[in-house]
Amino acid sequence: MSKNQKIAVASLLAVLLIALVPLFALKGAEFGGSDDAGSQMVETIRGESYEPWFTPVLEQLIGGELPGEVESLFFCLQTGLGVGVIAFGFGYLVARKKYSGKAK
């Protein structure tokens, strides 16, 4: 393996470790969003509950919170779109290098 490949494999492993270890190390933790932790902090600092003065547009339209499953759909959509473009880009670039020979 070249040096670059080693670095790539090592950093991918590191990414996986960093992302997965807390899940196993902190059993029973809630893993809520830190945005929500932020809103709780707002309440602690103000010493009273805070009523947001504007509700998200979509929540207003459907009259309630976005169902969890639908929310994950939108998140997947976002990830999917991004991955699609990146994969297309790298696919194009890799094939170009492969078939254009040494001419640069």
Place this chain on the structure above:
Amino acid sequence: MSKQEKQAVVLSAVLSLALCGATSASAMHIMEGYLPPSFCVIWGVICLPFLVAGVFSIRRIAKEQRKAMLLLAMAGAFVFVISSLKIPSVTGSCSHMTGTGLAAILFGVPATAVLGIIVLVFQAILLAHGGLTTLGANTFSMAIAGPLVSWGLYRAGRKLNLPKKLNVFLAAAIGDLFTYCVTSLQLAMAYPSDNGGVAASVVEFLGVFAPTQLPLAVIEGLLTMLVIMGMEAYAMPELRAIGYMKEV
């Protein structure tokens, strides 16, 4: 930048300064409705010049370096992917990364601001994540302040002849962290604590965001480095066209 473009950028900057001066301001994403209206406006206005410059910068890339558009699209897609991944962290809560470091290193801050705001609008409308009223503040922290640090660090690192991979890693990771520092500051300015004021508030908000974000910043740094390595291997002509690769 052409003369006309410069004028537009300067004009929007002056406008931005003037509007800010009117109400001198004593903030992950800030939730919808969680910033007082005046703050929403101020942060939005500060973003204006960057966005205007960004549109010009992207238009110029589209016109003069058509080939580099692919890299720009990939950098934008990177922001899409990275900021949609919520990752568990050591503090027991989840957070996500910004992904704007890559675009900042490759294309500079203004273009990144435009890419960032696209993602933020997507999330604000469809996901109730962040928000339309806090769009300005979130754009400033994630798409301007963070990238500014990434870009600056990357430039500095290049001058100091840091190894390129390390340089990219540091720039992206620290830029990511800085985004959350700015968010804390923005929240603190809106909610100064009774005893200790803004400063005490900053510390409290940082206490919420920073420990969660630290490991994620490392991940973001590593991923950004990987993408750059991939691009260096396969997209040399484009990297040269956008001035990322000068010395080769």
